[in-house]
Amino acid sequence: xxxxxxxxxxxxxxxxxxxxxxxxxxxxxxxxxxxxxxxxxxxxxxxxxxxxxxxxxxxxxxxxxxxxxxxxxxxxxxxxxxxxxxxxxxxxxxxxxxxxxxxxxxxxxxxxxxxxxxxxxxxxxxxxxxxxxxxxxxxxxxxxxxxxxxxxxxxxxxxxxxxxxxxxxxxxxxxxxxxxxxxxxxxxxxxxxxxxxxxxxxxxxxxxxxxxxxxxxxxxxxxxxxxxxxxxxxxxxxxxxxxxxxxxxxxxxxxxxxxxxxxxxxxxxxxxxxxxxxxxxxxxxxxxxxxxxxxxxxxxxxxxxxxxxxxxxxxxxxxxxxxxxxxxxxxxxxxxxxxxxxxxxxxxxxxxxxxxxxxxxxxxxxxxxxx
Amino acid sequence: xxxxxxxxxxxxxxxxxxxxxxxxxxxxxxxxxxxxxxxxxxxxxxxxxxxxxxxxxxxxxxxxxxxxxxxxxxxxxxxxxxxxxxxxxxxxxxxxxxxxxxxxxxxxxxxxxxxxxxxxxxxxxxxxxxxxxxxxxxxxxxxxxxxxxxxxxxxxxxxxxxxxxxxxxxxxxxxxxxxxxxxxxxxxxxxxxxxxxxxxxxxxxxxxxxxxxxxxxxxxxxxxxxxxxxxxxxxxxxxxxxxxxxx
Numbered sequence: 001x002x003x004x005x006x007x008x009x010x011x012x013x014x015x016x017x018x019x020x021x022x023x024x025x026x027x028x029x030x031x032x033x034x035x036x037x038x039x040x041x042x043x044x045x046x047x048x049x050x051x052x053x054x055x056x057x058x059x060x061x062x063x064x065x066x067x068x069x070x071x072x073x074x075x076x077x078x079x080x081x082x083x084x085x086x087x088x089x090x091x092x093x094x095x096x097x098x099x100x101x102x103x104x105x106x107x108x109x110x111x112x113x114x115x116x117x118x119x120x121x122x123x124x125x126x127x128x129x130x131x132x133x134x135x136x137x138x139x140x141x142x143x144x145x146x147x148x149x150x151x152x153x154x155x156x157x158x159x160x161x162x163x164x165x166x167x168x169x170x171x172x173x174x175x176x177x178x179x180x181x182x183x184x185x186x187x188x189x190x191x192x193x194x195x196x197x198x199x200x201x202x203x204x205x206x207x208x209x210x211x212x213x214x215x216x217x218x219x220x221x222x223x224x225x226x227x228x229x230x231x232x233x234x235x236x237x238x239x240x241x242x243x244x245x246x247x248x249x250x251x252x253x254x255x256x257x258x259x260x261x262x263x264x265x266x267x268x269x270x271x272x273x274x275x276x277x278x279x280x281x282x283x284x285x286x287x288x289x290x291x292x293x294x295x296x297x298x299x300x301x302x303x304x305x306x307x308x309x310x311x312x313x314x315x316x317x318x319x320x321x322x323x324x325x326x327x328x329x330x331x332x333x334x335x336x337x338x339x340x341x342x343x344x345x346x347x348x349x350x351x352x353x354x355x356x357x358x359x360x361x362x363x364x365x366x367x368x369x370x371x
Numbered sequence: 372x373x374x375x376x377x378x379x380x381x382x383x384x385x386x387x388x389x390x391x392x393x394x395x396x397x398x399x400x401x402x403x404x405x406x407x408x409x410x411x412x413x414x415x416x417x418x419x420x421x422x423x424x425x426x427x428x429x430x431x432x433x434x435x436x437x438x439x440x441x442x443x444x445x446x447x448x449x450x451x452x453x454x455x456x457x458x459x460x461x462x463x464x465x466x467x468x469x470x471x472x473x474x475x476x477x478x479x480x481x482x483x484x485x486x487x488x489x490x491x492x493x494x495x496x497x498x499x500x501x502x503x504x505x506x507x508x509x510x511x512x513x514x515x516x517x518x519x520x521x522x523x524x525x526x527x528x529x530x531x532x533x534x535x536x537x538x539x540x541x542x543x544x545x546x547x548x549x550x551x552x553x554x555x556x557x558x559x560x561x562x563x564x565x566x567x568x569x570x571x572x573x574x575x576x577x578x579x580x581x582x583x584x585x586x587x588x589x590x591x592x593x594x595x596x597x598x599x600x601x602x603x604x605x606x607x608x609x610x611x612x613x614x615x616x617x618x
Contacts, residue, residue, distance in 0.1 A: 263462070263464075265460055265462050265464040266464060266466065268427050268460070268464065269458075269460060269464035269465075269466070269523075270466075271427065271453065272425055272427060272453060272456075272457070272458040272527075273453070273477070273478035273482065273526070273527070273530060274450055274453040274454045274478055274482040274530065275477075275478060275481060275482060276450065279481050279482075283477065283481065284466055287468050288466075288467065288468050291468065365468070367467050367468050367510040367511075367512060
């Protein structure tokens with residue numbers, strides 16, 4: 001037995017000197033070469049993918065760039081290369097449908113208005129009552145601008161509206177009206193009042209149980225039958241009702257997840273402070289519930305943006321169906337790939353923008369939480 | 372009005388959760404300025420009892436009077452009671468999406484319609500009092516448990532309550548943080564606040580309580596001033612409980 005006992009096995013130990021605070025050791029980063037060719041399977045996969053890319057990419061470049069047709073008319077497009085000139089000639093029709101060409105500054109202004117409103121609304125500090133009013137006034141203004149008949153604007157029937165403005169209008173209105181409706185449905189589904197709860201459950205489950213296509217058909221075909229003779233509803237309005245109800249049911253279920261994730265102590269604390277049910281819901285419950293469900297909410301919003309393209313089945317010319325209509329011109333050989341790529345790019349910009357914004361918002365609304 | 376001298380009166384109060392009889396014939400009168408400590412084993416109905424006083428729980432039989440007014444399902448009366456009764460929870464329940472200052476000013480601006488400047492001045496005064504004014508701009512998630520609970524106390528005090536309810540305010544805290552919260556509560560007691568505290572802190576009970584209430588299985592079994600309660604508990608169950616709690 002030795003007299004000196006190391007501290008690790010001593011029964012009694014008092015620290016005499018502080019251990020120095022050291023920087024974390026540098027991570028063992030895998031090199032790119034190891035990541036791509038580390039073992040036999042990885043190397044095989046890398047080489048196979050490289051081979052596919054080596055064949056496909058030059059082909060695509062050949063089609064799209066070197067053999068691409070950038071000028072001329074329908075006869076210049078032989079099918080050997082991409083018929084980009086078609087887009088150059090037809091982009092007003094793809095973007096704005098059969099809206100009278102002389103009046104096309106109006107749909108351009110509509111897109112600009114929505115873009116400006118959306119950009120302004122991005123930072124949470126702009127989420128004010130004034131912004132909400134701006135959206136309502138802006139959307140009503142857009143409807144007037146598109147429809148005309150007042151202020152010296154030539155009247156344009158909704159059946160002549162088309163393209164990107166229709167897609168944006170359907171998205172903004174179905175989300176703008178669907179979201180408040182979803183809040184009501186989600187809160188109603190949590191209600192202790194049995195009748196309220198039952199109504200909300202039935203509405204949500206029926207709408208969720210039906211494909212959007214069938215809801216659109218019901219709105220387009222059944223609504224006129226159900227109405228008294230001589231009364232008609234605009235086709236666009238019918239599609240809007242269908243999309244709004246559909247969005248509301250899906251958003252309501254997403255919100256319900258957020259409401260259920262909220263500890264009951266939050267509303268108890270608010271009620272104990274004397275806040276009314278409405279104040280508690282608006283100031284404490286909803287802001288937290290919504291912040292919790294930003295990822296699934298984003299998902300639903302992106303799906304709804306893309307779902308607006310289904311209105312083509314009821315004869316509305318949204319972006320996608322305007323593009324298809326433009327393709328039917330017999331003077332051109334029908335450059336489908338080019339047109340769909342163009343339309344896909346627009347959808348992608350919108351949906352990718354929504355996703356990135358939501359990701360930023362999620363971090364922004366984490367309220368100093370470290371995890 | 373005889374009721375005017377008492378802050379809280381519970382008269383023959385019963386409550387059930389389904390078939391479970393959670394509160395059995397509770398009778399307790401708390402005078403203005405009195406400090407009551409409620410103790411007892413878990414599940415004995417302590418929290419349920421004080422949560423009935425600001426109607427976070429509904430009682431099914433009997434009467435509860437707060438500052439002389441009876442608690443019924445009348446929403447106006449409930450709101451009036453809640454304005455006069457502050458509550459501090461075991462889990463703090465600060466609003467995580469609001470800053471410390473906003474947590475404190477929220478009810479002032481929305482319930483009392485106090486102007487923002489004035490509300491912030493009141494809030495800062497109470498944050499001063501609980502000794503964390505420097506944290507006003509942070510979010511609750513950035514504070515320690517003890518700091519959060521002190522903010523929760525300040526948040527309640529901002530509404531200038533006549534009665535404070537504490538529902539196990541230190542049970543979720545590390546031993547090191549218990550004292551900082553208890554110190555605030557002792558200070559509050561010294562200023563003459565009417566307090567009902569559910570707590571396992573027997574030292575606090577000895578120091579500030581006018582009376583200690585012992586509950587078990589939904590009943591009040593014993594009520595006594597702390598000296599008598601700890602030195603010579605009368606009920607068999609109380610002796611058994613104190614034997615477990617005091618070493």
